[in-house]
Amino acid sequence: xxxxxxxxxxxxxxxxxxxxxxxxxxxxxxxxxxxxxxxxxxxxxxxxxxxxxxxxxxxxxxxxxxxxxxxxxxxxxxxxxxxxxxxxxxxxxxxxxxxxxxxxxxxxxxxxxxxxxxxxxxxxxxxxxxxxxxxxxxxxxxxxxxxxxxxxxxxx
Amino acid sequence: xxxxxxxxxxxxxxxxxxxxxxxxxxxxxxxxxxxxxxxxxxxxxxxxxxxxxxxxxxxxxxxxxxxxxxxxxxxxxxxxxxxxxxxxxxxxxxxxxxxxxxxxxxxxxxxxxxxxxxxxxxxxxxxxxxxxxxxxxxxxxxxxxxxxxxxxxxxxxxxxxxxxxxxxxxxxxxxxxxxxxxxxxxxxxxxxxxxxxxxxxxxxxxxxxxxxxxxxxxxxxxxxxxxxxxxxxxxxxxxxxxxxxxxxxxxxxxxxxxxxxxxxxxxxxxxxxxxxxxxxxxxxxxxxxxxxxxxxxxxxxxxxxxxxxxxxxxxxxxxxxxxxxxxxxxxxxxxxxxxxxxxxxxxxxxxxxxxxxxxxxxxxxxxxxxxxxxxxxxxxxxxxxxxxxxxxxxxxxxxxxxxxxxxxxxxxxxxxxxxxxxxxxxxxxxxxxxxxxxxxxxxxxxxxxxxxxxxxxxxxxxxxxxxxxxxxxxxxxxxxxxxxxxxxxxxxxxxxxxxxxxxxxxxxxxxxxxxxxxxxxxxxxxxxxxxxxxxxxxxxxxxxxxxxxxxxxxxxxxxxxxxxxxxxxxxxxxxxxxxxxxxxxxxxxxxxxxxxxxxxxxxxxxxxxxxxxxxxxxxxxxxxxxxxxxxxxxxxxxxxxxxxxxxxxxxxxxxxxxxx
Numbered sequence: 001x002x003x004x005x006x007x008x009x010x011x012x013x014x015x016x017x018x019x020x021x022x023x024x025x026x027x028x029x030x031x032x033x034x035x036x037x038x039x040x041x042x043x044x045x046x047x048x049x050x051x052x053x054x055x056x057x058x059x060x061x062x063x064x065x066x067x068x069x070x071x072x073x074x075x076x077x078x079x080x081x082x083x084x085x086x087x088x089x090x091x092x093x094x095x096x097x098x099x100x101x102x103x104x105x106x107x108x109x110x111x112x113x114x115x116x117x118x119x120x121x122x123x124x125x126x127x128x129x130x131x132x133x134x135x136x137x138x139x140x141x142x143x144x145x146x147x148x149x150x151x152x153x154x155x156x
Numbered sequence: 157x158x159x160x161x162x163x164x165x166x167x168x169x170x171x172x173x174x175x176x177x178x179x180x181x182x183x184x185x186x187x188x189x190x191x192x193x194x195x196x197x198x199x200x201x202x203x204x205x206x207x208x209x210x211x212x213x214x215x216x217x218x219x220x221x222x223x224x225x226x227x228x229x230x231x232x233x234x235x236x237x238x239x240x241x242x243x244x245x246x247x248x249x250x251x252x253x254x255x256x257x258x259x260x261x262x263x264x265x266x267x268x269x270x271x272x273x274x275x276x277x278x279x280x281x282x283x284x285x286x287x288x289x290x291x292x293x294x295x296x297x298x299x300x301x302x303x304x305x306x307x308x309x310x311x312x313x314x315x316x317x318x319x320x321x322x323x324x325x326x327x328x329x330x331x332x333x334x335x336x337x338x339x340x341x342x343x344x345x346x347x348x349x350x351x352x353x354x355x356x357x358x359x360x361x362x363x364x365x366x367x368x369x370x371x372x373x374x375x376x377x378x379x380x381x382x383x384x385x386x387x388x389x390x391x392x393x394x395x396x397x398x399x400x401x402x403x404x405x406x407x408x409x410x411x412x413x414x415x416x417x418x419x420x421x422x423x424x425x426x427x428x429x430x431x432x433x434x435x436x437x438x439x440x441x442x443x444x445x446x447x448x449x450x451x452x453x454x455x456x457x458x459x460x461x462x463x464x465x466x467x468x469x470x471x472x473x474x475x476x477x478x479x480x481x482x483x484x485x486x487x488x489x490x491x492x493x494x495x496x497x498x499x500x501x502x503x504x505x506x507x508x509x510x511x512x513x514x515x516x517x518x519x520x521x522x523x524x525x526x527x528x529x530x531x532x533x534x535x536x537x538x539x540x541x542x543x544x545x546x547x548x549x550x551x552x553x554x555x556x557x558x559x560x561x562x563x564x565x566x567x568x569x570x571x572x573x574x575x576x577x578x579x580x581x582x583x584x585x586x587x588x589x590x591x592x593x594x595x596x597x598x599x600x601x602x603x604x605x606x607x608x609x610x611x612x613x614x615x616x617x618x619x620x621x622x623x624x625x626x627x628x629x630x631x632x633x634x635x636x637x638x639x640x641x642x643x644x645x646x647x648x649x650x651x652x653x654x655x656x657x658x659x660x661x662x663x664x665x666x667x668x669x670x671x672x673x674x675x676x677x678x679x680x681x682x683x684x685x686x687x688x689x690x691x692x693x694x695x696x697x698x699x700x701x702x703x704x705x706x707x708x709x710x711x712x713x714x715x716x717x718x719x720x721x722x723x724x725x726x727x728x729x730x731x732x733x734x735x736x737x738x739x740x741x742x743x744x745x746x747x748x749x750x751x752x753x754x755x756x757x758x759x760x761x762x763x764x765x766x767x768x769x770x771x772x773x774x775x776x777x778x779x780x781x782x783x784x785x786x787x788x789x790x791x792x793x794x795x796x797x798x799x800x801x802x803x804x805x806x807x808x809x810x811x812x813x814x815x816x
């Protein structure tokens with residue numbers, strides 16, 4: 001009885017060990033494609049990412065830069081005060097996307113244009129993505145505004 | 157007036173919860189019956205007080221009492237009544253009060269339905285449950301008071317976020333919370349068992365229904381959230397691997413594992429320490445989920461803004477409960493002696509594999525969710541972990557789970573014969589692979605996703621059927637069919653839930669693999685052909701809703717001249733909240749949904765129109781509902797409804813031996 005319990009325990013530990021090892025390998029493998037770095041426009045200009053690198057670009061949508069109504073692709077510009085990057089997005093923009101608002105997009109930087117494949121949809125009009133807020137703060141263009149009540153929305 | 161009474165009731169409940177987390181514990185330790193039983197009226201009183209408090213807040217919302225800060229920020233007089241009621245939990249403070257209400261409700265349930273529990277165990281369970289309640293009431297009262305008044309009430313409120321004004325999302329949080337908080341019962345039972353130093357079959361029989369109920373609610377809650385995201389966010393995604401979503405998936409995976417390992421404790425009195433650990437971790441992950449959603453440390457597409465102080469408070473709660481429970485576990489776990497022995501090939505072993513796969517897949521999700529935080533602290537790099545990570549690292553475990561599920565589910569307890577089980581299943585395996593091959597041959601392209609999904613889905617569904625059939629024993633078809641109808645509900649529940657999992661797997665593969673989309677500029681009155689359909693944008697008109705203005709497209713879908721559907725995709729603007737939303741026009745079908753979205757108006761006339769074909773979308777929601785239905789069936793099994801002493805006798809009678 002005792003021996004059987006012990007044998008079973010060793011087997012269970014072995015299975016768990018193998019599973020954890022496999023998962024670690026998979027995590028490592030998946031991390032190669034699954035990670036997107038976050039860059040501000042200033043960083044994109046300073047160290048231009050490779051054309052094949054998928055990354056996230058965040059900043060403020062520049063005033064007067066959104067060109068709606070000119071076909072399926074919608075061009076606009078994203079700025080953090082230090083630099084401005086033209087963006088092109090094919091698709092219908094999220095509802096709360098507008099000028100002078102924070103935005104985060106995922107995509108590739110090719111020929112001086114950020115081709116966004118995805119634009120983050122936020123659910124709350126007072127929300128500013130933390131990375132964007134920080135990037136703007138670095139350029140001195142944003143202060144954490146106390147009057148923005150940022151806590152009256154949630155989702156789970 | 158009501159509001160102040162509600163606030164006062166909550167404070168009173170908090171005081172009682174503090175007493176209730178100490179007195180029964182002392183009573184159980186010293187063997188004083190009076191002190192142990194003191195927990196019962198206290199738990200009931202807590203429920204009444206919190207229910208009153210919650211009703212007071214609801215009253216404030218329904219009557220639009222704009223002297224309340226919460227009502228100002230989340231309600232408006234023009235809002236339909238149902239969203240006034242759901243607005244109570246459509247915000248941080250109110251949802252926390254709902255959380256507390258469910259917590260004390262579960263506590264009171266342990267009093268009402270716990271008559272067959274040993275006195276000391278029940279006292280300890282109630283004490284632990286009450287201490288969780290105390291922590292969350294303190295959190296509500298000290299950091300997020302829903303009853304705060306303002307000095308100068310405005311005439312009207314700021315309205316509830318329009319995205320939340322939707323039936324799918326109105327009922328999503330209560331279900332999710334019933335799930336999250338339901339796991340607190342498993343946690344309380346685990347800690348009580350550790351204090352007691354004893355875990356037996358009766359304990360397993362007690363923990364299982366609570367976990368099962370929590371799991372059913374969690375399944376439905378996640379399903380509702382995903383359904384809402386699909387039609388409301390305007391691009392037909394159902395799962396984004398977003399931190400907030402992962403926060404609900406991790407407890408679900410752990411609850412699923414716990415559900416299965418509790419069966420082993422109940423039936424075979426082994427895997428006890430592991431089950432206890434799972435119960436602790438399952439609730440731990442639902443606390444971590446709360447932390448992720450409410451602290452705002454992780455960037456989420458759902459983007460809910462938040463307050464770091466609250467994050468710290470929740471971290472303290474997690475540290476206290478997880479730290480305490482795991483320390484207790486380390487100190488007492490070895491006292492849980494396993495009784496049943498089992499062979500390497502047996503149902504017990506297959507359930508161990510199920511547990512390992514679920515726990516490891518949850519670990520993968522955890523790493524992916526937390527990695528941005530770790531990378532920022534350790535390497536000072538801001539990054540995000542995207543869906544490709546989860547697709548690559550999570551999917552293989554689900555594939556493995558689906559592959560072994562039908563085999564493991566049919567292995568007999570104690571000792572099994574792999575060859576014999578495989579012999580009864582190999583035909584179904586061949587059939588499933590054949591379906592996969594057929595799908596692969598007929599699809600354009602060589603992607604393996606849908607064929608593999610189809611094969612696995614069919615394999616799991618057929619396996620569930622075979623499992624049920626094998627329970628009917630021997631004899632001619634008629635006799636077996638009659639016996640099939642008389643099988644215990646738990647057996648049916650198991651098969652139905654497993655089949656639901658298979659359908660979900662298949663639907664996810666089909667939806668992800670075969671989705672097609674198109675975007676183009678269409679003039680009013682113009683038709684275009686897409687995916688075999690003729691779609692016409694007849695007209696775009698301005699329509700007024702109760703608290704919004706809508707730009708509504710009138711679109712007709714035809715196939716070979718036959719009318720299929722009239723769809724009305726909308727772009728709404730909620731003037732009070734100053735927020736636009738997109739309402740897709742969806743024709744829900746058996747094989748696929750036609751999903752139309754109206755985009756921006758164009759300068760030279762016309763509108764951007766996005767059309768998606770979403771195959772098997774309804775199968776996905778159906779799969780989730782079937783899984784939950786299976787859980788419900790199992791929960792209604794009669795052995796949960798009869799006293800524990802009687803249960804043991806009935807159990808033996810109601811459980812036919814697996815077919816040899």
